[in-house]
Amino acid sequence: MTDNARRRSRERLEERERGILDAATKLFATAGFHATSTRKIAAAAGVSEGTVFHYFGSKNELMLGILDRFYNEVLNPRAAEILDTVMDTRSRLREFALHHVAALSADSALMLRLLQVYVGVELEVVGQDQLSSLRPLNRRYVGHLDRAVREGIERGDLRSNLQVRPLRDLFFGTLEYGMRTHLYHHGNEGMADYVDALLAPIWEGLHDNDRPNSDAELLTERLEKVSLRLERSVDTLEGN
Known part of the structure; x- marks a missing residue:
């Protein structure tokens, strides 16, 4: 041949x-x-x-094949691309959220329903503590969000006392619940704006509100501190 x-x-x-x-x-x-x-x-x-x-x-293997393709051909490539091309933490979280919602809501939320079907089938077959087939697929995907959060903490964009796992549950849980309600009432129309509305209160709880929001503000804060130290030094000299 x-x-x-x-x-x-x-x-x-x-x-x-x-x-x-x-x-x-x-x-x-x-x-x-x-x-x-x-x-x-x-x-x-x-x-x-x-x-x-x-x-x-078997049908179970077929279902896993569907989800494996979805994770490895749809979810993971774009998530990795976001981390490689978007540096700002808030923009990263927004792009990740938009990607997640767009992927799951495609074809009238077909993949979201399929994930729910699969979890239900797995619970019947192996029990809740042994969802081994889906776990490695999901772990790799959510690992992209975990990295964005860890790097955001290292950069000072996010609060240093954040715990990654609860934040992950909050992030995905909010998006998927909000997506279902929005699809029910409005379909995909205006979904991006709704995602922004969902993320706004989450972001407020994630970052340090006292931290300067720009390089200019950071420089101003540092200059004010230097000025204050100089004033104190002058006062000390004059007192002597």
């Missing part, structure tokens, strides 16, 4: 796998996990049921 033939064969296999994942994604999110059979997935993807099992040994 020539190199071109091998490449075309590989591309056909990958295209077939993507088709199965796409079909299962929509069916799981709309009809539910238990109501969706592998036969229905195969029909929607235009392949045989045996082909589905050739790629994925």
